Amino acid sequence: MDTAIVLFNRDLRIHDHPALAEACARARHVVPLFVLDPAVPAGRRLPFLLDCLRDLRGALRARGGDLVVRRGDAVAETVRLARETGAAVVHATADVSALARDRERRLADGPFAFRTFPGVTVVPPGELLPAGGGDHYRVFTPYWRAWSAARRRAAAEVPGSVTLPPGLDPGDIPDGSPHDAPPDGARGGEGQARARLERWVRDGLAGYAGDRDDMAADRTSRLSPYIRFGCLSPLELAGLPGEEFVRQLCWRDFHHQVTLAFPELNRRDYRPRGRRWRDEADAVAAWKEGATGVPIVDAGMRQLRAEGWMHNRARLITAGYLVKELGVDWRAGAAHFFELLLDGEVADNSGNWQWVAGTGNDTRPNRGFNAIRQANRFDPDGGYVRRYVPELADVPVRFVHEPWRSPVAISGYPRPLRLRAA
Numbered sequence: 331m332d333t334a335i336v337l338f339n340r341d342l343r344i345h346d347h348p349a350l351a352e353a354c355a356r357a358r359h360v361v362p363l364f365v366l367d368p369a370v371p372a373g374r375r376l377p378f379l380l381d382c383l384r385d386l387r388g389a390l391r392a393r394g395g396d397l398v399v400r401r402g403d404a405v406a407e408t409v410r411l412a413r414e415t416g417a418a419v420v421h422a423t424a425d426v427s428a429l430a431r432d433r434e435r436r437l438a439d440g441p442f443a444f445r446t447f448p449g450v451t452v453v454p455p456g457e458l459l460p461a462g463g464g465d466h467y468r469v470f471t472p473y474w475r476a477w478s479a480a481r482r483r484a485a486a487e488v489p490g491s492v493t494l495p496p497g498l499d500p501g502d503i504p505d506g507s508p509h510d511a512p513p514d515g516a517r518g519g520e521g522q523a524r525a526r527l528e529r530w531v532r533d534g535l536a537g538y539a540g541d542r543d544d545m546a547a548d549r550t551s552r553l554s555p556y557i558r559f560g561c562l563s564p565l566e567l568a569g570l571p572g573e574e575f576v577r578q579l580c581w582r583d584f585h586h587q588v589t590l591a592f593p594e595l596n597r598r599d600y601r602p603r604g605r606r607w608r609d610e611a612d613a614v615a616a617w618k619e620g621a622t623g624v625p626i627v628d629a630g631m632r633q634l635r636a637e638g639w640m641h642n643r644a645r646l647i648t649a650g651y652l653v654k655e656l657g658v659d660w661r662a663g664a665a666h667f668f669e670l671l672l673d674g675e676v677a678d679n680s681g682n683w684q685w686v687a688g689t690g691n692d693t694r695p696n697r698g699f700n701a702i703r704q705a706n707r708f709d710p711d712g713g714y715v716r717r718y719v720p721e722l723a724d725v726p727v728r729f730v731h732e733p734w735r736s737p738v739a740i741s742g743y744p745r746p747l748r749l750r751a752a
């Protein structure tokens with residue numbers, strides 16, 4: 331094989347990258363390509379994405395290659411580059427969203443051989459099928475059992491060298507304007523990801539099972555934006571010790587295999603339950619602003635806005651409040667999360683929202699989400715609330731989750747919009 335293009339998407343790494351490794355092993359010239367598509371705006375994730383591209387370019391240059399960057403429609407630009415370089419083969423990492431699969435279908439019709447490779451999940455979506463029939467697992471526990479027992483591929487080798495065809499213009503990676511700076515300075519890229527992983531394995535992994543729901547302690551890995559952009563290989567992460575952490579990666583795989591089978595997961599109820607949602611524009615606006623008057627909900631929503639990330643327990647509480655307490659359609663909440671989260675991504679976002687709403691893969695669709703009970707259990711000292719809702723910084727512990735019970739008026743903080751009895 332003379333020239334192969336490797337089309338990157340959300341697999342922005344050189345470690346364990348089967349599509350890249352195979353191209354480098356077989357082709358004389360390899361063109362690593364990323365296409366910035368204005369029709370698929372990265373929104374708030376753009377600065378993080380640009381960091382990832384710069385880091386990937388650096389890693390490829392260190393191996394004698396480069397990252398070729400183009401702007402436009404990913405398929406049209408790939409076809410154009412194949413013509414320019416005479417590439418007969420295009421490699422990509424297989425993905426599950428409707429958008430990604432449409433791109434794969436169009437690439438398969440291109441004037442080259444198109445091959446997809448694993449790498450977005452630990453176990454490729456669709457590889458495990460339930461014994462009782464069906465094209466995917468609908469319930470997590472049997473999936474977890476099958477997933478834990480499944481044979482895994484070996485991690486792909488990092489290519490020693492990458493050789494571009496001569497005379498190719500690599501193209502610029504835009505700077506991104508300062509007002510686009512990532513929230514709270516979160517920097518993207520495989521180098522950052524591996525450094526954070528190393529720190530977390532040293533300091534956090536051993537205590538993960540006990541600490542992951544302690545909202546104030548904030549001791550989860552915070553690797554999700556890096557996993558979302560593929561700066562880390564899920565397969566490599568799943569080789570870490572610690573069942574509880576690996577189980578979360580299995581949840582991620584689970585939602586991906588659901589999305590492969592049900593690509594409308596971000597639009598349609600997975601299990602329609604005939605729910606009538608309320609039209610509550612003012613309440614939704616207050617929820618988005620972190621001004622519902624329910625401290626644990628407001629703390630989560632303000633963390634999301636400030637950091638582009640929210641603790642998993644806060645995601646469950648804020649989502650539960652919107653759909654179960656306010657009776658608002660999960661799609662409105664999922665769209666807001668998707669817009670603001672650095673890790674925002676169809677399978678995990680919509681899969682989790684539908685799980686909370688009872689329209690997804692929860693075996694207990696009527697599960698309650700009592701925000702106050704959750705707050706007392708997972709933020710018993712109110713440390714999480716105080717961090718994000720400074721109006722409550724000096725309120726005594728016994729009122730921090732229910733400030734409306736305080737005999738002393740608290741200025742500057744609203745009364746709760748709506749709340750079931752705790």
Ligand SMILES: Cc1cc2nc3c(=O)[nH]c(=O)nc-3n(C[C@H](O)[C@H](O)[C@H](O)COP(=O)(O)OP(=O)(O)OC[C@H]3O[C@@H](n4cnc5c(N)ncnc54)[C@H](O)[C@@H]3O)c2cc1C
Binds near residue numbers: 542581683
């Ligand atoms: C309503 C709602 C929306 C969510 N939207 C997203 C989203 O858009 N993108 C996203 O990556 N996660 C989403 N999650 C899942 C989870 O909250 C985040 O993955 C997690 O909080 C990220 O923090 P962490 O990296 O510290 O996780 P850790 O606890 O350290 O877990 C390690 C990794 O496992 C994966 N993971 C953990 N929990 C889940 C889960 N419940 N479902 C799927 N994967 C999981 C993530 O890749 C995470 O980085 C959502 C959860 C809820 C309840």
